[in-house]
Amino acid sequence: MFSPPPPPAEERDVHKILEAIQSDEASAGDVAALELPESYRAAFVSKDEVDMFEGLSSRDKDPRQSLHVDEVAMPELGPGEAVVAVMASAINYNTVWTSIFEPVSTFGFLERYGRLSELTRRHDLPYHVVGSDLAGVVLRTGPGVTKWKPGDRVVAHCLSVELEGPDGHNDTMLDTEQRIWGFETNFGGLADVALVKANQLMPKPEHLTWEEAASPGLVNCTAYRQLVSKNGGDMKQGDNVLIWGASGGLGGFATQYALNGGATPVCVVSNEEKEKIARSMGAELIINRSAEDYRFWNEEGTQQDPKEWKRLGARIRELTGGEDIDIVFEHPGRETFGASVFVTRKGGTITTCASTSGYMHEYDNRYLWMNLKRIISSHFANYRESWEANRLIAKGKIHPTLSRTYPLAEVGQAALDVHHNAHQGKVGVLCLAPEEGLGVRDEEMRATHLEAINRFRGV
Known part of the structure; x- marks a missing residue:
């Protein structure tokens, strides 16, 4: 009988890793004894293709052409680091x-990071393994790691810091060498294996599947800092919070945090499906901007219409019983920022963490300075904030917003969905996990929250 040739050693090693992870009998020692492959499957962009979309508009640039899935070399493990087998990851902007x-x-980020030290030079490669979320299992830890061991089931936040200078020791986000893992560093989470700093790791919420546990990561921690933390909006009970994109990746968590913290979210959505999602989370004050046809800019995108700001403000007061907005959860940027500044109450706060519709914001400064409003910049979260955000997921107080999951081989399509906003909530990616629905250890807790966990599914 014909026998097919054995798979390459790397595939056999990965198969053994997956077998150990899926076994309830594998000990920490068993996992530690597993051979690491010399290479592993990963999604990456190539340095020699950075000009491939030259001349195209942003909308026409297709991640399916630039994101490759192939074998890359296993990086050397350094002090304070961990190698993690990635069961699932997710797409972020x-x-x-x-x-x-x-x-x-x-690649400019990787080049600058590579000049920092002999150890960071590993990141400066002609390819960039992307991805800033993961759920998986620790395979190895480097010298100096005491909190984590092989076999631990973990998720990772995406803050990478060196903390050798004084700046980051009140708030690690202020470290002079602060970076976002998988974006400003290499060896990200859209892969079968990832390299992280051990202080990125947090316990996996055990009532969630691998793909559900991976999906909150970046956006959940970002929303927590931007809205809840004293470093952001410092939200309190009773606050009126305007949330743009309230059923999206970021906004879906902001809506949950507002409701969970006793605030009143005023949720801006773009269609009836997204309105239904916001209402299913418990939000009552909804503005469907498409149905109400807000046009903050002229057709050329060169001038804003203050009458539209006033119309939005009047609509907000109609919903809130005459009250203005205490905190605006801003991330669209240029398209909405003028309106956000206008509708905020005197002494209120606009928190901003992104500019997906454009970076060059324009607003009428009279409404800011004469009414003592504040604009607070917010970027991801420090380890403490990330830990608290993950803890709320683990306690079932905040839930994933996963709507769809792709296999790693289709990561380009997953990224295209997000690029064209053809998704709800978060889009997940299966890496080592062979199928959806694996990884749950607390079935009793899961049953209690199943409807909320699946809220974004199938929409």
Whole structure:
């Protein structure tokens, strides 16, 4: 009888890793004894293709052409680091930016990081393994790691810091060498294996599947800092919170945090399906901007219409019983920022963490300075904030917003969905996990929250 040739050693090693992870009998020692493959499957962009979309509009740039899935070399494990077997990951907008090489090529980030030390030089490669989320299992830890061991089931936040200078020791986001893992560093989470700093790791919520546990990561922590933390909006009970894109990746968590914290979300959505999602989370005050046809800019995109700001403000007061907005959860940027500044109450706060519709914001400064409003910049989250955000997921107080999951081989299509906003909530990616629905250890807790966990599914 014909026997097919054995698979390459790397595939056999990965298969053994997956077998150990899926076994309830594998000990920490068993996992530690597994051979690491010399190479592993990963999604990456190539340095020699950074000009491939030259002359095209952003909309026409296709991540399916630039994101490759192939074998890459296993990086050397350094002090304070961990190698993690990635069961699942997710798509964030930073992967879209990387894949279309906007606003700049991320290879500049890798080159600068590579000049920092002999250890960081590993990151400066002609390919960039992307991805800033993961759920998986620790395979190896480097010298100096005491909190985590092989076999631990983990998720990772995406803050990478060196903390050798004083700046980051009150708030690690202020470290002079602060970076976003998988965007400004290499060896990200859209792969079968990832390299992280051990202080990125957090316990996996055990009532969730691998793909559900991977999906909150970046956006959940970002929303927590931007809205809840004292470093952001410092939200309190009773606050009126205007949330743009309230059923999206970021906004879906902001809506949950507002409701969970006793605030009143005023949810801006773009269609009836997204309105239904917001209402299913418990939100009552909804503005469907498409149905109400808000046009903050003229057709040329060169001038804003203050009458539209006033119309939005009047609509908000109609919903809130005459009250203005205490905190605006801003991330669209140029398209909405003028309106956000206008509708905020005197002494209120506009928090901003992104500019997906454009970076060059324009607003009428009279409404800011004469009414003592504040604009607060917010970027991801520090380890403490990330830990608290993950803890709320693990306790079932906040839930994933996963709507769809792709296999790693189709990561380009997953990124295209996010690029064209053809999705709800978060889009997940299966890496080592052979199928959806694996990884749950607390079935009793899961049953309690199943409807909320699946809220974004199938929409």
